[in-house]
Amino acid sequence: MSRVYNFSAGPAILPEEVLREAAEEMLDYQGSGMSVMEMSHRSKVYDGIIKEAEADLRDLMNIPDNYKVLFLQGGASQQFAMIPMNLMKNKKAAYIVTGQWAKKAFQEGQNYGEAVKVASSEDETFSYIPDCSDLDIPEDADYVYICENNTIYGTKYKTLPNTKGHTLVADVSSCFLSEPVDVSKYGIIYGGVQKNIGPAGVVIVIIREDLITEDTLPGTPTMLKYKTHADADSLYNTPPAYGIYVCGKVFKWLKKMGGLSVMKERNEEKAKILYEFLDESKMFKGTVRKEDRSLMNVPFVTGDKDLDAKFVKEAEAAGFVNLKGHRTVGGMRASIYNAMPKEGVEKLVAFMKKFEEEN
């Protein structure tokens, strides 16, 4: 068996320790005589798994008591509809469009009411975060929507927008648990877990309780009401049971590592190694405005398509995989999530240096 350095944007690298533990428990979870995949989600054993996962997440993120944690399905993309269906009481919401995922959410929002684009960075291929200190947010907007870390373009909000008192809704799919956050600043924090937490199939929604109401848009399916899942503690129907179990293991791993402040330091250290090299290299260049650089997703280019392709190919042969950039940006992208060891980034940079010397 040989493991590669996996720089995939998602589904992405998971801590090896977690994978080993899951493998060990595959046939017989803690004396139950069965795999977690095989057990009833209504069983006592599974109840322990999901409750502990939630408790550990609450602990890690310091989630206030007036927020619910929901483990749902449908990916982050389903939230693009679920958010307006549940929150658009005035049929109006403000969207800040900083990339493809924010744009998709904005477009989906238009199906349910007036989605107003209050800022965008599309004019420069989403390579920066617009100034959000004094936006023209409609008085009656039900919420202000952001994508906090833009997976494809590699930008991240370093300060949250001034929502002028409106509820903030954030897609944190690709920066979930990468650093501490003040949950109380948000109405909803949500993300698909397949970027920085666990296997695809689970989306975690952290939602302030007053936003969970019966008063959803007409025609909202039962399964798309936050209240349905909140009232049933994420067990209204069969949840993505195995995925939640793996997420729980990652939460424990994060706690063991020292929690989110330690993860932030580690992530800053890793990102610095790569960004410092990009800043001094004559061949490779970062594509994002420096102040807005993501700690998780690092896009870069050589400026020559053929050279980019050669790099991706040779990197793969050397054990650095999934470095090809998103088709809309081109070039390369290294996603260096929590589970990527510092050594992986150091070795990648050493490989890039060598490639630069030889080409």
Ligand SMILES: *Cc1c(COP(=O)(O)O)cnc(C)c1O
């Ligand atoms: C990957 C991604 C999505 C889409 O997630 P799905 O789970 O595939 O729907 C949405 N937002 C962000 C920021 C992402 O990185």
